[in-house]
Amino acid sequence: MRRLKKRLSLILLTGLVLLSLILLGQSFGNKYANLTYLAWLWLIVLYVAPLVLLFKSPTSGKATGTIPLTALTSLFVLVSLLAILLQPFAVDSWANDSEGAHVTRIRTLMSSLYILIPLELLILFLIRKYFKAETRILTLPDTPTAFISYNHKDHDLAENIQKRLEAASIEVIIDHEDMQAGENIEGFIQDSILASTVTISLVSNASLSSGWVAMETIDTFFLERYLKHRKFVACYLEDDFFKDNYVIETVKKIDEQLETKLKHKAEQDLLNIDSRNLNNEITRLRKLRNEIDQIVSRLKGSLSLDVRPATFDQSMQRLIEMIKSED
Structure with a gap:
């Protein structure tokens, strides 16, 4: 569309x-x-x-x-x-x-x-x-469609993957083109997952410390489990998540973010200022903290492609073949 x-x-x-x-x-x-x-x-x-x-x-x-x-x-x-x-x-x-x-x-x-x-x-x-929104209608798109989930620090790589997929006639949903000004981010993520046949998650240390990752990944895991032909692919820029102590180190980073957010929230409370600007972020970080072990475990058990420069072309070819396959 x-x-x-x-x-x-x-x-x-x-x-x-x-x-x-x-x-x-x-x-x-x-x-x-x-x-x-x-x-x-x-x-x-x-x-x-x-x-x-x-x-x-x-x-x-x-x-x-x-x-x-x-x-x-x-x-x-x-x-x-x-x-x-x-x-x-x-x-x-x-x-x-x-x-x-x-x-x-x-x-x-x-x-x-x-x-x-x-x-x-x-x-x-x-x-x-x-163009009527079909929010949360669990129907499979007629053509291969990929939703790219990424942290904005990895924007350049996300664009390179987008260009490769579109050159192969695969529809791509990505926030910097498809998300409208003022559109609810959470709603956009959920609708994008539902409107795609495959979710491509760009995995990096930055993305796995992002509060949005838990929502995108868990929602995709749910659809993949209960709906046929929904696929999830992890494309990693860094392979730290394969390490045994990765969850421990990531939880420490999340706790640091939470501590900062909660400190700002307490300061706003003292000034009798509502904390709506922080509440959603705190909730997402807590959800990520509780789900990070499941996310990392699922990433290890999913199709994971190395998209670092040395293996990028080979991984893109494999990704395109997988998206176009009907299995």
């Missing part, structure tokens, strides 16, 4: 830019001396609603039968441009109207809106239909 969203946004933005340039050309060219072309600015307003709705829409939804939506969006842009480009013919046709040029232009504008407004309403309906 991300590709459809990008395609529709590109069509609408292209139409909006061309429409603005045409109006700008009329303004500087003084084509209509009485400035009645200002009425055509209404056409620009029509682009606002579908663009805003697209921006706010989730990337999960129905990925089939989207050709009509693309075709109608293209038709909408075409009609809005023709409404202005064909204006001179309308002026010549209605030149003898008693009210003069204003009527000819307004009448042409009204004629175009009789087409554009119903067309826009239909487009808005289809956008809501196709």
Whole structure:
């Protein structure tokens, strides 16, 4: 659905830019001396609603039968441009109207809106239909789809893996492209896991000390256990988690983070300030502390690929084959 969203946004933005340039050309060219072309600015307003709705829409939804939506969006842009480009013919046709040029232009504008407004309403309906969030619906995507879970310190590697998978025609869900501004992070993670056939967890010392890892990993383990064809792959940058004392050392680091958070919370309590900014983080860290042994044990028992530079290409080939397999 991300590709459809990008395609529709590109069509609408292209139409909006061309429409603005045409109006700008009329303004500087003084084509209509009485400035009645200002009425055509209404056409620009029509682009606002579908663009805003697209921006706010989730990337999960129905990925089939989207050709009509693309075709109608293209038709909408075409009609809005023709409404202005064909204006001179309308002026010549209605030149003898008693009210003069204003009527000819307004009448042409009204004629175009009789087409554009119903067309826009239909487009808005289809956008809501196709991009309707399907939160927590336990259905398997029709095509191989990978959700990349990573700590932002490992952003560059996550992007490299994304490029390799997309080059192999595998849909990728990743937060810096798919997560909308203001979207709930926890909801995005859960929806992304449900919308994918495989969760790829980039394992590093930084990621295993992150409060979000427990949620992503445990949720994926649950789906993999109770739903067929849900897969989990650990791609590790560092292999410290294979060491016997890794859980002990990680719990010590988590305790340090908790101590700092709890100290700040106590200071806010003394100032009678609510601690909502810290409560969720503290809860996630406590959950991670309680689950880290299970997470590490599960990582050791899962398919683990070494994605360090020396073995990156070989691991990517194996990862792609695994994602595309039906087993």
